[in-house]
Amino acid sequence: MGFRQTVSSFTDRDWQQTTDGTVRLALVGLGWWTIDEAIPAIQDTDLCEVTVLVSRSQEKAQRFADEADVPHAISGAGYHDGECADEYDAIYVATPNAYHLEYVETAAELGKAVLCEKPMEASVERAEQMVEVADDASIPLMVAYRMHTEPAVRRARELVDSGVIGEPVQVYGNNSQPLLSMIEDPDQWRLDPDASGYGTSMMDLGIYPINTARFILGSDPVSVQAQMTSMHDAFADVPDERSTATVVYDDGVHAAITATQNAYNDTELTITGTDGQLTLSPAFHMECELAVETADRSFSASADDINEMTEEFDYFADRVLSSEPVYADGEHGLYDMRVLKALHESADTGRTVDLE
Amino acid sequence: MGFRQTVSSFTDRDWQQTTDGTVRLALVGLGWWTIDEAIPAIQDTDLCEVTVLVSRSQEKAQRFADEADVPHAISGAGYHDGECADEYDAIYVATPNAYHLEYVETAAELGKAVLCEKPMEASVERAEQMVEVADDASIPLMVAYRMHTEPAVRRARELVDSGVIGEPVQVYGNNSQPLLSMIEDPDQWRLDPDASGYGTSMMDLGIYPINTARFILGSDPVSVQAQMTSMHDAFADVPDERSTATVVYDDGVHAAITATQNAYNDTELTITGTDGQLTLSPAFHMECELAVETADRSFSASADDINEMTEEFDYFADRVLSSEPVYADGEHGLYDMRVLKALHESADTGRTVDLE
Numbered sequence: 001m002g003f004r005q006t007v008s009s010f011t012d013r014d015w016q017q018t019t020d021g022t023v024r025l026a027l028v029g030l031g032w033w034t035i036d037e038a039i040p041a042i043q044d045t046d047l048c049e050v051t052v053l054v055s056r057s058q059e060k061a062q063r064f065a066d067e068a069d070v071p072h073a074i075s076g077a078g079y080h081d082g083e084c085a086d087e088y089d090a091i092y093v094a095t096p097n098a099y100h101l102e103y104v105e106t107a108a109e110l111g112k113a114v115l116c117e118k119p120m121e122a123s124v125e126r127a128e129q130m131v132e133v134a135d136d137a138s139i140p141l142m143v144a145y146r147m148h149t150e151p152a153v154r155r156a157r158e159l160v161d162s163g164v165i166g167e168p169v170q171v172y173g174n175n176s177q178p179l180l181s182m183i184e185d186p187d188q189w190r191l192d193p194d195a196s197g198y199g200t201s202m203m204d205l206g207i208y209p210i211n212t213a214r215f216i217l218g219s220d221p222v223s224v225q226a227q228m229t230s231m232h233d234a235f236a237d238v239p240d241e242r243s244t245a246t247v248v249y250d251d252g253v254h255a256a257i258t259a260t261q262n263a264y265n266d267t268e269l270t271i272t273g274t275d276g277q278l279t280l281s282p283a284f285h286m287e288c289e290l291a292v293e294t295a296d297r298s299f300s301a302s303a304d305d306i307n308e309m310t311e312e313f314d315y316f317a318d319r320v321l322s323s324e325p326v327y328a329d330g331e332h333g334l335y336d337m338r339v340l341k342a343l344h345e346s347a348d349t350g351r352t353v354d355l356e
Numbered sequence: 357m358g359f360r361q362t363v364s365s366f367t368d369r370d371w372q373q374t375t376d377g378t379v380r381l382a383l384v385g386l387g388w389w390t391i392d393e394a395i396p397a398i399q400d401t402d403l404c405e406v407t408v409l410v411s412r413s414q415e416k417a418q419r420f421a422d423e424a425d426v427p428h429a430i431s432g433a434g435y436h437d438g439e440c441a442d443e444y445d446a447i448y449v450a451t452p453n454a455y456h457l458e459y460v461e462t463a464a465e466l467g468k469a470v471l472c473e474k475p476m477e478a479s480v481e482r483a484e485q486m487v488e489v490a491d492d493a494s495i496p497l498m499v500a501y502r503m504h505t506e507p508a509v510r511r512a513r514e515l516v517d518s519g520v521i522g523e524p525v526q527v528y529g530n531n532s533q534p535l536l537s538m539i540e541d542p543d544q545w546r547l548d549p550d551a552s553g554y555g556t557s558m559m560d561l562g563i564y565p566i567n568t569a570r571f572i573l574g575s576d577p578v579s580v581q582a583q584m585t586s587m588h589d590a591f592a593d594v595p596d597e598r599s600t601a602t603v604v605y606d607d608g609v610h611a612a613i614t615a616t617q618n619a620y621n622d623t624e625l626t627i628t629g630t631d632g633q634l635t636l637s638p639a640f641h642m643e644c645e646l647a648v649e650t651a652d653r654s655f656s657a658s659a660d661d662i663n664e665m666t667e668e669f670d671y672f673a674d675r676v677l678s679s680e681p682v683y684a685d686g687e688h689g690l691y692d693m694r695v696l697k698a699l700h701e702s703a704d705t706g707r708t709v710d711l712e
Contacts, residue, residue, distance in 0.1 A: 223583060226581075254599070352706035
């Protein structure tokens with residue numbers, strides 16, 4: 001894959017297997033992400049349709065269903081009782097992390113496919129349970145790493161594979177945002193370890209560069225270090241208002257990662273190789289621009305007319321309809337959970353943590 | 357300091373105390389840096405003159421003295437014997453790290469001022485000795501962090517001080533270069549621990565972002581982690597062909613640092629605050645461009661007509677001529693040596709290392 005081919009086929013859906021059929025979705029968890037991002041994105045898909053909204057309160061579900069013209073609205077309890085089970089083929093889980101598992105367990109009982117937001121759950125143990133119940137029920141379980149179907153990321157992977165930047169040597173990834181001005185409630189779930197898990201900045205933000213590097217490099221973290229600090233009152237219950245990590249991947253590539261929930265909005269992933277450098281900046285907040293520089297050439301591109309969530313939902317539906325394996329699957333997501341736990345363990349103990 | 361003032365006074369020598377006098381320099385160590393960078397830069401200074409060249413072999417010194425029209429050339433042995441001592445007021449030490457101390461010891465005996473390249477020496481212990489001999493002799497000892505007089509860096513410090521990016525939260529620093537294509541000899545001193553010290557990528561390159569962040573933030577590292585890897589045969593004797601670190605500064609700012617001697621040339625220092633972001637890119641290889649972005653403004657500038665080494669030598673001479681304290685002094689450089697040792701200790705032991 002050279003620069004010219006990358007431009008001419010930048011937004012090609014190289015993953016597409018089918019254009020036939022519809023996957024009817026129940027959306028579980030009606031926070032701003034589901035309402036403002038997922039529902040409009042799904043309306044633009046070729047292969048998905050939202051037929052059911054699920055929220056803790058049936059009333060809230062009904063209100064959003066009326067607004068978005070979705071035919072069915074049920075409570076979480078109703079969902080677990082199998083209400084409207086004939087009305088959907090798959091669920092999209094976008095609740096706080098610690099509630100993912102229970103919805104996947106019911107989906108497994110009902111034989112529904114699952115697209116589950118990242119991070120998979122609040123702990124490694126609960127993520128393991130999720131993989132197990134999905135495996136036992138033979139339902140497709142995909143973890144919603146939307147960067148995997150972002151065209152700029154897929155082209156980045158192809159360019160790295162084809163040796164454009166030489167051998168990859170090191171990575172820098174950053175994901176920072178001002179959470180308290182985005183969501184003003186200081187009691188929000190991302191700051192509550194019972195709902196979020198190990199913490200907030202690595203679980204919610206640092207996972208993007210760490211996972212996107214996994215995808216582009218085709219290698220996995222084997223050794224991590226982290227330092228974490230919370231200073232602001234709103235972060236009193238989590239260790240990592242800001243966090244910084246070193247991650248060594250199994251091919252020897254080194255990554256430095258920064259993530260914070262309380263700073264200026266900025267996202268970046270840069271991969272430096274022996275012969276050049278590839279940068280995604282911005283990278284992770286629904287905009288992604290690719291730039292590549294070598295000694296004698298440079299190139300940049302982005303897919304401004306593509307909605308990342310539309311791509312992700314169509315990819316998921318494509319795999320469900322064609323009975324092909326999903327990627328990222330549960331095992332892939334579980335590995336990130338182990339990395340996240342290791343990062344928190346390193347920050348706690350002051351030791352480098354190896355992943356076996 | 358606002359954006360407008362930053363532009364109008366970008367290259368002002370805000371440090372200048374005097375325009376009178378000349379400091380006569382003996383240059384010690386005639387590698388490519390001294391010959392290709394230092395000598396031409398000094399020719400453009402207002403306050404310096406090269407009067408003596410010192411090399412291990414008198415013959416080599418004489419050859420370069422003839423080429424550069426420098427009146428005196430002496431061997432290292434001659435220097436230590438006090439040859440030509442009346443012909444210079446100060447020395448500039450640019451030998452391999454492990455030879456810095458001996459030249460400073462003689463300068464102390466002779467009562468000469470010293471400008472010593474970074475890192476100060478090959479080990480903390482030898483850097484401590486250097487501070488001690490300079491203190492005992494009451495000679496000025498300046499460590500050659502040329503970024504401290506780079507206009508873009510000084511303006512960056514003023515902008516951060518004035519709160520343009522809010523409270524600083526996190527830093528990313530990178531310094532990578534393809535050493536083996538720059539200097540093709542695999543037996544070069546930067547790859548020999550006897551000459552370089554703890555290693556190569558952090559000692560030679562990572563020290564730039566770590567120290568420049570110290571200067572801009574006005575705070576010092578208190579806790580570090582590092583991972584280091586050598587893969588290429590030429591790096592068999594040093595642990596850190598590539599290295600990655602986390603550094604927490606005493607004001608709680610987190611830094612992620614990457615450095616490698618075997619990758620594409622790239623240098624960057626980015627400081628993200630609560631309200632904006634400041635980037636130096638390129639940063640460290642004799643070019644430095646400042647960019648600042650906030651929610652409602654952006655700005656970029658560089659001092660293309662300024663030679664960093666000319667600025668540094670004039671600053672050093674200015675301080676010597678006006679009998680004012682130098683900065684960075686020996687204690688400042690020694691602190692970086694402790695940081696470098698701590699980084700290697702962390703990579704060795706897998707433990708976070710605190711600096712007391």
